[in-house]
Amino acid sequence: MPSRRTVLAAGAGLTAALGAGGPARAGDERRLRRIVAGMTLEDKVGQVFVSRVFGHSATAPDAADAEANLRELGVRSAAELVERYRVGGVVYFSWAHNTRDPRQVAELSDGVQRAALARPGGLPVLVATDQEHGAVCRIGRPATLFPGAMAIGAGGSPADARTLGLIAGRELRAMGVRQDYSPVADVNVDPANPVIGVRSFGAGPRAVADLVAAEVRGYQASGVAATAKHFPGHGDTAVDSHTGFPVITHSRAEWEALDAVPFRAAVAAGVDAIMTAHILVPALDDSGDPATLSHPIVTGLLREHLGYDGVVVTDALDMAGVRTRYGDDRVPVLALKAGVDQLLNPPDLRVAWHAVLAAVRDGELGEPRLDASVLRILRLKERLGLLDRPYAGTAGVDRTVGAPAHRAAADGIAERTTTLLVNEGTEGTVLPLSPRTRPRLLVAGADPASPSGTTGPPTGVLATAMTELGFAATALPTGVAPSDAVIARAVAAAGEADAVVVGTYDVTADSAQRTLVERLLATGRPVVAVALRNPYDIAHLPGVRACLATYCWTDVALRAAARVIAGAVAPRGRLPVPVPRADDPARTLFPIGHGLSY
Known part of the structure; x- marks a missing residue:
């Protein structure tokens, strides 16, 4: 031997x-x-x-x-x-x-x-x-x-x-x-x-x-x-x-x-x-x-x-x-x-x-x-x-491990991959939101269990990042299956805000998350949806006039999304998958390669 x-x-x-x-x-x-x-x-x-x-x-x-x-x-x-x-x-x-x-x-x-x-x-x-x-x-x-x-x-x-x-x-x-x-x-x-x-x-x-x-x-x-x-x-x-x-x-x-x-x-x-x-x-x-x-x-x-x-x-x-x-x-x-x-x-x-x-x-x-x-x-x-x-x-x-140059490279990649799917308002585009007047921002929505090493739930990370960019942001997690009472609380909070950012996670046609987004839209406040995992969420949110896809809810993706929302960087991502229509999955809502910018 x-x-x-x-x-x-x-x-x-x-x-x-x-x-x-x-x-x-x-x-x-x-x-x-x-x-x-x-x-x-x-x-x-x-x-x-x-x-x-x-x-x-x-x-x-x-x-x-x-x-x-x-x-x-x-x-x-x-x-x-x-x-x-x-x-x-x-x-x-x-x-x-x-x-x-x-x-x-x-x-x-x-x-x-x-x-x-x-x-x-x-x-x-x-x-x-x-x-x-x-x-x-x-x-x-x-x-x-x-x-x-x-x-x-x-x-x-x-x-x-x-x-x-x-x-x-x-x-x-x-x-x-x-x-x-x-x-x-x-x-x-x-x-x-x-x-x-x-x-x-x-x-x-x-x-x-x-x-x-x-x-x-x-x-x-x-x-x-x-x-x-x-x-x-x-x-x-x-x-x-x-x-x-x-x-x-x-x-x-x-x-x-x-x-x-x-x-x-x-x-x-x-x-x-x-x-x-x-x-x-x-x-x-x-x-x-x-x-x-x-x-x-x-x-x-x-x-x-x-x-x-x-x-x-x-x-x-x-x-x-x-x-x-x-x-x-x-x-x-x-x-x-x-x-x-x-x-x-x-x-x-x-x-x-x-x-x-x-x-x-x-x-x-x-x-x-x-x-x-x-x-x-x-x-x-x-x-x-x-x-x-x-x-x-x-x-x-x-x-x-975690060298500054490494983290900077990850941030740059995240910015280049954030995808703007929708951006259309009644008086022009919804995004970017301007932080110049320190607007009040409600960050609501899903808080899925995050991968190892994230600093907090998505609503908290997004709210912190938006505050650092000049907004007065408040986090209100509603979970992936919000109750009627939680939805009502989010709607009330939206009434006190200038704009709303709502995180979504695997939305379906009968999802309570869809109800949450629809109720937030009914307040008349500008609503920005952030698909925290699947870009397919947008197919179930027909009323949304601004939607980003981050493809994950880790800190690096959420910080990049915040910079895009605030206009600090322009979105550059393009869909690598087609998004089918919710009412007719055989038809395509957004094709591979779709993506907007500023």
Whole structure:
């Protein structure tokens, strides 16, 4: 069994030779294969697992739920979990469980690495997270938070997408995170998609492809592995694969023309990893198995048809979409047989780990097949420099994470992506509102639960930003389902204001939010609607004469919206998706590319 010194020596000097996305030279490949040949079967099984870790410290869980989760796995700390199951990767999921502040995250990452390398023959761990930006952020402030993918789609700038990947990657790397489950490569063609939506760059496959490739290149330049997801394409689903089993009815020709386009671009850009989807696509595999467990999809389409030989990671294995047909002991084995390399977050690591070990020992899963996945994982770790430099340290964390230049870049991108959908009043345009006379402004509307790291609910953030711009702004949150009494209170407050800004969130035809907006309009005050998530809200608000789409309710998007409302900057975003009419969804209210300016 090779020692840590032998492993690191075998990898020495490979980083420069491999380059981001590049193939290994023959001599370097032989060294990596020797590492695999020297590993025990248990070490190899561990390498293909990416497990959640519990707690904010590698050695001392600091919450009862962390202790309980660890106890179920028969361990007492994240370090012991890494040591016992020899996992090749870990994933951070939330502020509550792992990511309180940048220095703490870096220390957790280094603690995990120390535990992995303490074992004889131990290899560095690939630390990952799900930092898409926008609606999905696992690491919050003071990290720089960017607008989400659909906002980037509204900006239409590959340069901005690359900047996002570069800056986000630099900050993640400073905290010891070397793999990001981003960008989303799904083409969102269903306005009612319950799980992708604004996480997608848009509905145009070529535009999505260009932005996916640009973001991938940004992450590559930062030294962090990007992960394009969710193959073969999750953009046309009416079911959330976290809670059910979505079925995609696209034909093979439709898949080639729509869903495959961004993944082809990601492969051409040298993407480091691709994540599978727990979806059923009968035209691609009529077995009834989800794509994650489908050999025709993972090996046939992704490996052979698209020519991808990098790391393939499953979506989380605790999701309902992959657990509908098979038990938790079968899913990881079937995923490996399908052609994946990394098994993400099984619901019971102990069960999954032993199931894979038994499958190899029993001959169901050939050890050469396991070796191929381990080799791909090691190539990625080496390419990222982990075999030589596994530790993040804390020396550069404070000056890198949330650096002023990074925040300024995020603010600029947010300004370029804010989209003005409607701006028409009886006496000219409603926007911009002038702060010159310090008008009284009511900021009302939905306050959805915000992603990690926001400074407050949307109404509060918007009101503060408008006050800083010269308005006398008051926040009145009404929630996403305001009662009659709450609506009446908002209407009364509007009577004392000069203008109203109302945030909306997933408005429907029978939504109480729609009633709120209609009652506010009836006061005669100028009303500006801000769609805090889906731009489709405007279809249900026919009386609104001014509406902005921000595509997310994070601080960076809301501050940009405030500057647009006040006329400090002009709106420049253009819809990356069509908005269908509410009364006739087959007809388009606003097409792709629609957007007004001052």
